[in-house]
Amino acid sequence: MIQIKNLKKTFRTEEVETLALNNVNLDIKEGEFVAIMGPSGCGKSTLLNIIGMLDNPTEGSYKFGGHEVANLKERQRTHLRKGNLGFVFQSFNLIDELTIFENVELPLIYLNVKKEERRERVKEVLERMNISHREKHFPQQLSGGQQQRVAISRAVVTNPKLILADEPTGNLDSKNGIEVMNLLTELNRDDTTIVMVTHSDRDSHYAHRVINLFDGQIVTESQNKPITASVLS
């Protein structure tokens, strides 16, 4: 699904040039659950943003589903993101002025899905995430765990092939964190590929594979034994 070769990313300001990613090579297959780990500033989030097509690499190749996407324009990337990719952030990034229902509905609107169908799909996903009773509430009225469930709902409502999660439990207590990880595992079990950036060793155990980054380079890769969510909970 994802093939990354000799990927480089540098950030330039007027005076300083920072190499955020240096010769990264990575393949991710469909249905995989990959965790990216490493210390702060090692390039985890940069890599995730490039995989999520929120950003372009400076050099190298990135193929998504066999298509080269490394040098696409913002508009083309947006087009490709729509429906194919879902995002979950540490700080949830829900829009405060929209209700839970409307937040989840948002990606479908941009996909031009008809109103009735949007309604059904949002209801369905909210029920699946066990949050449908709060659909008329606004984000601030929900706990952190609930907000992240909403954010996951929004990520999956388009049935994306790939979900990118940037420290999805970073702002949650352990109970809510486990709940979120269980949800991601369930999604993965239903064939959704997941790439997750995390600091948490415990969270990384949910992944099939753990990639360790250091100073913009992959230093180790390790396979986890598939474990069930219930074992860890």
Added chain:
Amino acid sequence: MLNLYIKIAIRYLLKNPMYSLINIGGLSTGIAIFILIMAYVKYEKSYDKFEGSSSVYRVYLDYLEGDSFVPGDAMTYNKTGLTLKEIFPEIVEYVRLYYFEKVTFIVGDKIFEQSSGSLADKNFFKIFSIPLVKGDRELALQEPNSIVLNESLAKKLFGDVNPIKKTCEIYQNGKKILVTVTGVMKNIPENSHYKNSFLISFSTQKKWEAFSKNDYELNWNNNNCYTYIKTIPSTNEEVLRNKIIDSDIEKNKEERHNIESIESIHLHSNKPYEVNENGSAKRIKFLTTIAYIIIIISWLNYINLYSTKFLDRGKEVGMRKVVGAVRYQLIIQSLIELMVLNSISIIIGISVAIIFLPLYTSFSGHILYFSFNDVINLLPTFLFLFFGVLFIGLYPAILLSNSSPIITLKKKINASSRKFNIRKILVVFQFIITTSLLIGAIVIHKQMQFMGKQSTGVNLNGVIAVKGEVIGVKNDSLLKRKFNVLKNELVTLPFVSKTAASDTYPGDHQDNLSSNRGIIIPSKKESLKKVFYNYAVDENYFSITGMKFISGKTFNPSVENSNTEVVVNETFLKEMELGNAKDAIGETLKFWNINWTIVGVIEDYNHFGLKKSITPMLIRYKDNSKNLLVQLEAQTEVEFAEVLEKIEKKWSAIFPVSTFNYEFLEKKYQLLYKDDKKFSDAFQIFTLLAILIAAMGLFGLTSYTCFLRKKEIGIRKANGASVYQVVTILNKDFIKWAFLGFIISIPISFYTMNIWLEDFAYRISISSGVIILAGILTLCITIFTVSGQSIQAALNNPTKVLRED
């Protein structure tokens, strides 16, 4: 999608009540003021627009002054209309109007004074489209002794009875005429420069003792009527004007006939002998400018606040981009939000304007209304501003939608960044406008104050002019005797110190003043063709009005030829080249075929108020003038009421059948400035509101800047900055902008206010003090508006802020 956008816009407003209040409040206040000013402007521009008015012109006289002609007199000769019609085929009708400031009506036992009426030619209704409720348009003014009343006067005179064929007596200067009602016309609209409440057929002149042969026999001697002509619709005004100017119909090289469109009179004509004080196109331009300034300030506020606030919405915009929104969708969203806010403000603004219209009407003194058509007329302005705002307001949306979602999501675009120049420009622009208005308001206030304090050369305090139509005393010498009895009795009353008599007085309607062109001074070779004004008074007039003699003295009634004695002012001496004041005494002047002798020279005084410069003035002697001037020494209102009541009693005792009225001269003199005072009040109120709106915007902007810089403030405080230092840092930018705005506003306001001041013959010069005062005020307003917010921000606990971040 549209619903969602509107929903999000409204929710955003509700979530930030302070911001919404400032934004919508400021904008709708601006819109309301704009509408109110424009309603007044529309009213002023609506004068004399009636069916066919575009082909109606007033004929007036230009006088030769030096090498060029200047507008000399709004009145023309009784021969003007007919002559023009005979020469120029494009002139289809003409009408002459002889104006009565006031006449006295007697119907049965009813006796009362009625102002504003005219003698009118029978063609009146062919030119003016005023509907006739009763009577025949063609015939109503045909016969002598015919009168057409307006509806109010008809009701006043005859109640609900049909007034046609009813008769009434009219008195003018003691001369009676019996007239028959031949028509009732609708009341002439308020927005007419010439408002007649009655029309008497012109041919009545011949039957009325109040007029002489010179009045009704066609001649080029006395220009004492207004002439209006109607042309065929295709006539080109400029062509006709040139033809009339060139025609020299009266064969007089010193003056010429000219025309002006009736529609332009109210705002553009300010000639001697206007029927009423007209409006001023300049004032209207100033007011219109203020209206636009206010609405622009409000909209600038709106853009400023909206765009600053929008930049804080990086998370929302970023997330929209992450889930698939493309650029144009984000821009459309911003557009819709702007439109929602705009629309709410416009609706509130219009509603507020409608609510305040009655109050505003009483202030402006005109019945103003606001109709659907006016909204339509203002639509282009609104649309222009509306789309202007959308265009500028989209800037932040474009900025945000342009940047990568990660940047918008995580970093937030820094609204206070030095790169964000549009906001700075807008704030400085606002400062330029408000400071200019402030300078304008101070200048206008100072000018009005100056006019209040400036010596006019007369002292009219406590002087009243008593006047009335005396009925039934036909013998002039008897009337004179009775007046003398009255004068002698009045001075015996408490609080009455002296009396005098005069035909007119400073501040009185110009109609009561004669103007002459040309005077022969036998001691000089050539006759002088200069305009001078003259009126008649008795010997006590100068002392009661406080006029001072430079040489000579007042009239001496006991000498045989006192009737040919005249007193002139200094300007008269100068203009007629009569040398110094002492030498002028005894000099002979000849006009009206009479030899007059100068017995006194008075200091110049302002007969027409301080707006006009002093003209040559000649004052004749007459012992039976129509105004009885009485100097009252009363101090309190009770004393005034008491003495006025006594004066009326004395009057009634001597003249049992008469009307009685009085006017305070000083009050009437001040009325010369009434429109300027109103304009001054309006300007000050609107300036205050404009400053308020701008301050609201500044307040919003400051609170937002403080919010954006709270981390910086926290760090500074954690590192030892005092509250004072933090406040200084926060205030610095605003003060800098205010100062820049102030500097730029100086030449702008200097230029515009000098244009306004040109209208005043006596005016202040814009001193550096005015500019400095405006600068200090702007600075104070800025510091006051900004400091509340910055002090609060500076007092916040830094640990709290830093922890939050």
